[in-house]
Amino acid sequence: MLGSPKRYSRIAMDNTQVLLKRRPSGAPVAEDFEVVTTAVPAIQSGEALIENHYVSLDAGFRNWMDEDAGDDVLPAMPLGAPVMGLTVGRVLESKHATLREGQLVMGRLAWEAYSIAKDDFLIELEESDVPLHYHLGILGDTGMSAYFGLNDIGQPSENETVIISAAGGAVGYVAGQIAKIMGAGRVVGITSSDQKGARLVAELGYDAWVNHNSPSLNEDLSRACPNGIDVYFDNVGGPLLEVILEHINDGARIPFCGAVADYARLAPQGPSNLFQLVTHSAKLQGFMTHLQVDRYPEARRQLLAWIDQGLLKSVAMEYEGVDQCGVAFANLFAGVNFGKSVVRVR
Numbered sequence: 001m002l003g004s005p006k007r008y009s010r011i012a013m014d015n016t017q018v019l020l021k022r023r024p025s026g027a028p029v030a031e032d033f034e035v036v037t038t039a040v041p042a043i044q045s046g047e048a049l050i051e052n053h054y055v056s057l058d059a060g061f062r063n064w065m066d067e068d069a070g071d072d073v074l075p076a077m078p079l080g081a082p083v084m085g086l087t088v089g090r091v092l093e094s095k096h097a098t099l100r101e102g103q104l105v106m107g108r109l110a111w112e113a114y115s116i117a118k119d120d121f122l123i124e125l126e127e128s129d130v131p132l133h134y135h136l137g138i139l140g141d142t143g144m145s146a147y148f149g150l151n152d153i154g155q156p157s158e159n160e161t162v163i164i165s166a167a168g169g170a171v172g173y174v175a176g177q178i179a180k181i182m183g184a185g186r187v188v189g190i191t192s193s194d195q196k197g198a199r200l201v202a203e204l205g206y207d208a209w210v211n212h213n214s215p216s217l218n219e220d221l222s223r224a225c226p227n228g229i230d231v232y233f234d235n236v237g238g239p240l241l242e243v244i245l246e247h248i249n250d251g252a253r254i255p256f257c258g259a260v261a262d263y264a265r266l267a268p269q270g271p272s273n274l275f276q277l278v279t280h281s282a283k284l285q286g287f288m289t290h291l292q293v294d295r296y297p298e299a300r301r302q303l304l305a306w307i308d309q310g311l312l313k314s315v316a317m318e319y320e321g322v323d324q325c326g327v328a329f330a331n332l333f334a335g336v337n338f339g340k341s342v343v344r345v346r
Helices: 059-065 132-136 141-154 172-181 194-204 217-224 238-245 275-279 289-308 322-334
Strands: 014-020 033-039 048-056 084-094 104-110 114-117 122-124 161-164 186-191 208-211 229-233 248-256 283-286 316-320 340-344
Touching (some): 033 322, 048 104, 059 084, 141 229, 141 248, 141 289, 172 194, 186 194, 194 208
Antiparallel strands (some): 048 114
């Protein structure tokens, strides 16, 4: 069984941690983070020690790296503390009421080899033969975001055109495949390079792609979507949304999943043509996957069924060593990634 529990005894252990060294200015760079070695403290009553196996790199966490960025979702990340992030790992030691030793968990913890969990956002995972990093990707928040956004809001049907921004990213590459599974007539990806676009078509079944850096973006969209756009799965927001709105059909649906364009922008910029939503009786709806925890089993069952049927594939960009978290995170914003980015800790 993958990642099966091992016998544990309390000995002095070192922890590799990645700290937020400084507030990123715009797009984060590796120098915004610092790798340190610290001692793993003894757990106290109500705590559990988690041995992290994989760390997830998610562009959305850039939101909470700014000073005073705390909101109803998460607090702002303090300087000099381990960077907040999703991990999958095992409980090594527990004095917690509901966490038991050997338990496989996914949680909102930190970029580090070992984490002390209290009442953090933690979900018990079922033992299975899938790679552990699937729980942070195609069976995790990013895969489930693609599922919820299309199943609940996008709802593509036969002969409709679905277009997906950041199509080579952790959510986008799954969303394109799901749109096809759901019967969309045409699936188009928007990405940052011709190389990524070619991979979308060759590896993931997209029908066409558009490079958002093209000087003829409007014309490129018209060629890629000759019958207009029925569903726009938006991972980007910003100026790109404004361009897309000029191509939507009557009754278009826009699942609004993320705003990568604004995460690293010093001055956020939104579309000036939102009246297009009124003109076309279109729907733009935001959603947060972590607010639907009660539906995680439903989403995971369906995603896993599609994987088992050979309809849905996982694509992961894997880094080795927790010290690479800062580099991997910066690469998300540099457009280096394709698929889900994870760091293997052990």
